[in-house]
Amino acid sequence: MSILKFIYNFAFLISERSLTGAIKLKIKIMDKLLLLGDEAIAQAAIDAGLSGIFAYPGTPSTEITEYIQDSKQAKELGIRSNWACNEKTAMEAAIGMSYAGKRAMFCCKHVGVNVAADPFMNSAITGANGGLVYIAADDPSMHSSQDEQDSRQYADFAMIPCLEPSNQQEAYDMVHYAFDFSEKYHTPVMIRVTTRLAHSRAAVERRDVVKKQNELTLPEDKRQYILLPVNAKRHYKNLIKKQDDFMKESVSSSFNCLYEGTDHKLGIVACGLAYNYLMENFQGKQCPYSVLKVSQYPMPDKLLKKLYNDSEELLVLEEGQPIYERLIKGLLDISKPIHGRLDGTIQRDGELSPNAVGKAVGVKVPEGFEVPDIVAGRPPKLCDGCPHRDSYLALNEAMKEFGGSRVFSDIGCYTLGALPPFEAIYTTVDMGASITMAKGAAEASLKPTVAVIGDSTFTHSGMTGLLDCCVDQIPITIIILDNDITAMTGAQKSSATGRIESICKGIGVEESHIRVINPLAKNFEENVKVMKEEIAYKGVSVIIPRRDCIVWGQKKRRMLAAKKAAENK
Amino acid sequence: MKIDIILCGVGGMGALSSAAIISKAALEMGMYMKQAETHGMSQRGGDVQSHLRLSDQPIASDLIPEGECDLILSVEPMEALRYVNFLNKENGWVITNQNPFVNIPNYPEMEQVVKEIKKIPHNIIFDADKIAKDVNNPKGTNMVVLGAASKYLKIDISKLEDAVRQNFARKGEEVVEANIKALRAGREVADKQL
Numbered sequence: 048m049s050i051l052k053f054i055y056n057f058a059f060l061i062s063e064r065s066l067t068g069a070i071k072l073k074i075k076i077m078d079k080l081l082l083l084g085d086e087a088i089a090q091a092a093i094d095a096g097l098s099g100i101f102a103y104p105g106t107p108s109t110e111i112t113e114y115i116q117d118s119k120q121a122k123e124l125g126i127r128s129n130w131a132c133n134e135k136t137a138m139e140a141a142i143g144m145s146y147a148g149k150r151a152m153f154c155c156k157h158v159g160v161n162v163a164a165d166p167f168m169n170s171a172i173t174g175a176n177g178g179l180v181y182i183a184a185d186d187p188s189m190h191s192s193q194d195e196q197d198s199r200q201y202a203d204f205a206m207i208p209c210l211e212p213s214n215q216q217e218a219y220d221m222v223h224y225a226f227d228f229s230e231k232y233h234t235p236v237m238i239r240v241t242t243r244l245a246h247s248r249a250a251v252e253r254r255d256v257v258k259k260q261n262e263l264t265l266p267e268d269k270r271q272y273i274l275l276p277v278n279a280k281r282h283y284k285n286l287i288k289k290q291d292d293f294m295k296e297s298v299s300s301s302f303n304c305l306y307e308g309t310d311h312k313l314g315i316v317a318c319g320l321a322y323n324y325l326m327e328n329f330q331g332k333q334c335p336y337s338v339l340k341v342s343q344y345p346m347p348d349k350l351l352k353k354l355y356n357d358s359e360e361l362l363v364l365e366e367g368q369p370i371y372e373r374l375i376k377g378l379l380d381i382s383k384p385i386h387g388r389l390d391g392t393i394q395r396d397g398e399l400s401p402n403a404v405g406k407a408v409g410v411k412v413p414e415g416f417e418v419p420d421i422v423a424g425r426p427p428k429l430c431d432g433c434p435h436r437d438s439y440l441a442l443n444e445a446m447k448e449f450g451g452s453r454v455f456s457d458i459g460c461y462t463l464g465a466l467p468p469f470e471a472i473y474t475t476v477d478m479g480a481s482i483t484m485a486k487g488a489a490e491a492s493l494k495p496t497v498a499v500i501g502d503s504t505f506t507h508s509g510m511t512g513l514l515d516c517c518v519d520q521i522p523i524t525i526i527i528l529d530n531d532i533t534a535m536t537g538a539q540k541s542s543a544t545g546r547i548e549s550i551c552k553g554i555g556v557e558e559s560h561i562r563v564i565n566p567l568a569k570n571f572e573e574n575v576k577v578m579k580e581e582i583a584y585k586g587v588s589v590i591i592p593r594r595d596c597i598v599w600g601q602k603k604r605r606m607l608a609a610k611k612a613a614e615n616k
Numbered sequence: 617m618k619i620d621i622i623l624c625g626v627g628g629m630g631a632l633s634s635a636a637i638i639s640k641a642a643l644e645m646g647m648y649m650k651q652a653e654t655h656g657m658s659q660r661g662g663d664v665q666s667h668l669r670l671s672d673q674p675i676a677s678d679l680i681p682e683g684e685c686d687l688i689l690s691v692e693p694m695e696a697l698r699y700v701n702f703l704n705k706e707n708g709w710v711i712t713n714q715n716p717f718v719n720i721p722n723y724p725e726m727e728q729v730v731k732e733i734k735k736i737p738h739n740i741i742f743d744a745d746k747i748a749k750d751v752n753n754p755k756g757t758n759m760v761v762l763g764a765a766s767k768y769l770k771i772d773i774s775k776l777e778d779a780v781r782q783n784f785a786r787k788g789e790e791v792v793e794a795n796i797k798a799l800r801a802g803r804e805v806a807d808k809q810l
Contacts, residue, residue, distance in 0.1 A: 081643065190654070247652035247678035248639075320678075327677035401681035413683030415708070416700040419732045421724035423694070425626065425663050 082251045084244035087215040088154075088182060089114035090251070091222035096258035098149035098177070099127040101137035103507065104536035105156030106191045107245035108184035112154060113539075124260065130533075132542035133478070133507040134159035138166045138181070145179040145235075146272060148264030150226050154182035157196050162478065162508070164201070167235075169274060171205035172282045174233040176266045178226035181237045184245050187367050188398040193458070193477070195396065197367035199344060202237040206286055208293050209237045209344040210302065211319035215249040217302065217342060223254065228296070232289055241366050243398065244320055290345070298349050302342035305350045307357070310335035314358025315408065316351065317341065318371065321364035324404040328412070336408070346371055355383070362407060363387040366399050428463055434530055434594035435461045437566035437574070439469040441592075442499070442526065444571075445578035446471075449495050455488070457481040457509070459501035460535045460596075461528050472499055479508025482516065482525055489521045495582045499526045502543035503533040510550060513587070517555035522585045524578075527551075530596035531603075538599045551589045560588035567594065618671035619770055620680040622699045625691035626717045627664050630758030633783065634689065635666040637762065640779035641771050642670045652678040661719045663695055689765050691758050692717045693729050693741060700736065710736045711765045711806075713744035713757055740764055740809055747801045756798030763802020773803060 082090060089111045092100065102112040115121045115128045131137035134155045144151035153163070160167060160183050167181070183198035202209030210225055212218035218240065225236040270278045297303060308314075313336045317325045322340045339354045341347070355361060355375075360383055363372035372387035386392040392407045393399065405412040429436050438461075446452065456462060456472035457480060464471045474484055481498040489496040500509050505527050516523050527547055533539040543550075551561050562581060564574045574592070581588040595603065621638065625631035635651060642649050652667040667680045685703050688710045690696035696712040703710065710733060716726060733741050744760040753759070759780065766773050777796055784792045 081639070081649075243652060243678050246654075247650060249650045249675075249678075250643075250648070323676045323678065327681060330673075330676065400679055401677045402683075405681070413681065413704070414701075415683040415685070415703045415705060416736065418699075418701050419697055419728075421694075421728050421732065422697050423720055423722045423724060425661065425720055427662055430661075 079250045079252050081248055082215055082219075083110055083246060083248050084212070084215050084218050084240055085110035085184070085246070086114045087219040087251045088222055088238065088240070089118070090253065091219040092150075092152050092180070092226075093118060093121050093124065093126065094254055094257050095178075095223045095226045096150050096260045097121075097126055097152055098260045099141070099144045100152045100154065101131055101141040101144075102154045103131050103134050103137055103159060103162075104533050104539040105134075105159050105184070106536055107186060107240075107242045108154045108156045108159070108182060109536045109539065110245070111152075111182060111184075120257075124257075130539055130542065134162040135166060138163040138170075141179060141181075142166055142170050142173075142175075142235075145175045145177040146266060148177045148266075149261045150178040150180075152180045152182065152222075154184065156192065157183055157185040157198050158192060158194065158477070159183075160198055160201050161196075167201065168205050170235050171207045171286060172274060172279055173272045174282065174286070175229050175235050176233065176264070176271070177261050178229040179235040180222065180225045180229060181235055183237055183239050185239060185241045185367055187241055187396075190242055193475070195367070197365075197370055198237065198239045199367065200370055202239070202344060203370070206290060207235055207237060208296070209239055211239050211342050211344070212244060213319055213322045213340070213342055215244070215247070215251050218244065219251045219253070221302065221342075224302075232292060234286075234289060234293075239319070241320060241398070243366075294345050294348060297343050297345050297347040300343040300347070303347045303350060304340045305354060306334070306338045306340070308333075308335050308337040311337070311357055312359050313408070314354040314361050315339070316354065316361060316363045316371065316375070318363075318365045320366045321399055321404065324399050324401045325364060325408065327401040328405040328408060328410045341371075346374070351375070358383075360384040360386065362392065364393070364399065364404060364407070369395075426466065428466065429460065429469075430597050432597040433460070434566045434592060434596070435464060435528055436469075437568055437571070437594075438499075438526065438528055438592040439464045439471040440568075441564075441566065441571055441574040441578055442497070443469065443471050444575045445582060446497070448579060449582060452493060452495055452497070454497045454499055455481045455485040456498070457500040457504045458535075459504050459528075461499060461501055464499070477508075478504055479512055482509050482512035482523075485523055485525075486512065486516050486519070486521050489523055490519075494522070496521070496523045497526065497582060498523065499528065501534075502527055502529040502531070502547060503541040505547065506541070506543040506550070510554065513551065513556070513589075514554050516587045521587060524581045524584070524588045524590065526578075526590045526592065529591050529593040530599065531593075532596050532599040534596040534599060538596070538602065547591055556587050556589050560584060560586065561591070562589070563591045563593055565594055566592040617770065618669070618673065618675075619687065620685045621668040621670075621687045621689060621769075622665060622680065622685050622702055623668060623689045624663065624665040624695045624699060625758070626695060626719070627662050629691040629717070630755075631664055631689075631691055632666055634758050634762045635668050637776065637779045637783050638668060638670075638769065638771065640782060641775040644775050644778065645771065647672060648675050650675045650678050661717075663698060665695075665699060687711065687765060687768055689761060691744070691761055693726075693733060694724065697729065697732055703736065707738070708736070709738040709740070709765075709768050711740045711761060711768070713761055714741045715743065715745045740806060742805055744802065747805065748798050751794070751797040751801045753794040753798045756795055759795045759798035760802035760805075763799040763804075764806040766799070766803050767806040773799075
């Protein structure tokens with residue numbers, strides 16, 4: 048190996064994804080690339096003849112779209128990649144591109160599937176025309192999420208196939224497979240990854256040939272996408288019929304494999320990444336137990352039955368919720384012993400780890416030193432100079448007069464306003480819920496009601512809530528923090544930029560109650576005054592504190608300077 | 617041959633740049649590698665870490681198992697302690713800068729931090745900031761720490777230097793040389809300690 052000469056072609060950038068200065072590294076090693084799991088998916092999609100990627104930013108999925116946006120190859124191929132205003136609009140556009148016969152990819156974080164659930168479920172009924180692949184990036188352990196739902200559940204719910212790569216190379220290969228599968232069976236296909244794979248880097252071998260994009264081809268069956276009951280009933284029967292094919296494909300898939308062991312006391316089902324953690328415990332030696340590696344669903348029934356029949360007990364390892372453990376065990380629990388998260392063999396929540404899996408299979412795992420008690424956490428906080436700081440200081444001052452009330456908020460950097468020293472907000476539930484929850488509380492006679500939402504979250508899911516407020520004439524003040532960017536996911540273009548006032552006005556907010564302020568310390572008194580006035584107003588009012596995200600602002604100035612310098616040349 | 621490294625520090629201190637440099641040098645040597653990063657809600661001033669695994673055999677897990685890490689490389693002393701549960705108790709090394717980055721009210725007494733680090737049998741705690749300043753590269757603390765660690769990395773210092781060159785090439789010859797100087801100055805510290 049050491050005689051290999053590596054050709055480097057690296058781009059070395061501060062990641063747009065993470066404000067910590069995480070590194071985007073692209074090294075070409077012969078024909079191999081060193082890629083994050085997310086990047087392997089993106090590169091595979093480009094190589095597989097993708098025509099468009101549709102997404103809203105969300106950790107840990109953001110890098111997939113960013114990679115395509117930054118890719119010279121994708122640009123030359125004319126692959127569309129702009130951010131959508133939310134996951135629902137993104138997925139619907141992907142379905143539309145598939146309708147037109149071209150290959151489309153949708154990607155989001157796990158909770159994004161909730162937002163897109165309506166088109167998601169129904170696209171299983173319509174089926175696909177051009178290859179249609181959905182990427183769901185789950186976040187077990189909630190590194191940066193509000194729950195740890197497992198998207199495999201959604202794939203099962205919609206009765207579509209799901210692929211779960213165990214490494215970066217598999218992620219790359221699976222995208223090709225998924226597009227082919229989608230076109231073969233006219234079905235959307237889900238690929239489910241988790242944070243560890245999405246954000247871990249390894250060498251990936253690319254295919255030699257880049258597939259040409261599909262031509263524009265409309266569905267032969269003109270009623271395929273008309274889900275009137277008369278058609279939908281027929282399509283649903285068709286989807287049910289496809290299940291046998293999906294199962295056959297799973298059983299014969301090279302992504303699923305039954306390795307037979309010599310010790311039949313235990314049989315192990317290892318799903319996705321769990322397979323790696325299992326193998327980590329048998330480095331340089333043979334695992335004595337039979338192992339069913341599962342990376343394609345539906346769960347391959349024949350392989351599972353063989354494993355079950357050959358083993359005295361089963362252990363089910365899943366990175367996420369114990370979905371298949373529960374299914375295998377069944378409600379009656381009358382089978383052989385099934386171990387996993389439900390009986391406490393593995394912790395019930397959170398990510399798996401090599402040691403947790405090692406313990407579950409009875410391997411003696413090493414222990415490190417105990418972390419001393421003195422090690423203190425560095426809780427996340429708003430950056431120094433962040434405009435939200437000044438907005439919250441002013442809001443806290445303005446709210447003093449209305450003691451006892453509570454401010455509703457939303458999902459973004461500004462959620463950190465819930466923590467000391469601000470403790471300014473009391474809710475963060477889902478995208479857009481600040482406005483609608485505040486509305487409901489107002490209708491329960493809470494006075495005054497204030498909602499704090501970011502610019503990008505507002506155009507994601509806040510606009511319809513604002514319309515509800517206007518229609519019902521709710522006394523509410525909505526503070527739309529406009530920092531010119533989708534900041535928390537690392538600075539992606541916001542659909543709201545330059546449009547907020549006209550959107551609010553169009554929805555029905557009185558122009559005199561759309562107030563723009565500049566959240567700076569020197570404007571504190573003035574900003575407090577504006578907030579007090581609008582909170583006292585008995586109708587719908589909007590306050591827009593507008594100042595660039597401090598991190599994005601620096602980058603923006605550098606970009607503008609570079610652009611200017613290039614122009615002057 | 618395998619080596620498992622945790623690189624850590626506080627966001628913006630260059631811990632992840634060091635990870636990228638080691639990765640490049642390791643690839644140059646034809647090794648397998650996996651590198652897992654923490655992303656997400658972390659931002660400036662938050663703790664950052666990367667699990668970097670190098671081996672001449674294919675690597676299974678993206679995460680280093682607890683108790684198996686060969687080297688914790690930190691640009692901040694308390695951060696080095698945060699991951700000692702991963703450290704191999706017999707052979708694991710902790711190499712860290714000694715200057716704290718205090719952005720929290722409950723940062724422990726430095727004496728205690730040093731005491732805890734000294735409890736690890738194989739440790740090097742030193743003033744990497746000062747060495748970086750001495751070679752006129754005050755931003756090069758991470759390179760100094762990496763230089764000190766190079767002794768235990770099983771990677772040629774020349775390969776690391778090549779990787780540093782490539783890493784900073786875009787920023788010009790001056791920056792490249794400043795970082796190589798910092799790297800070498802760090803290596804000297806490790807050589808003197810033994």
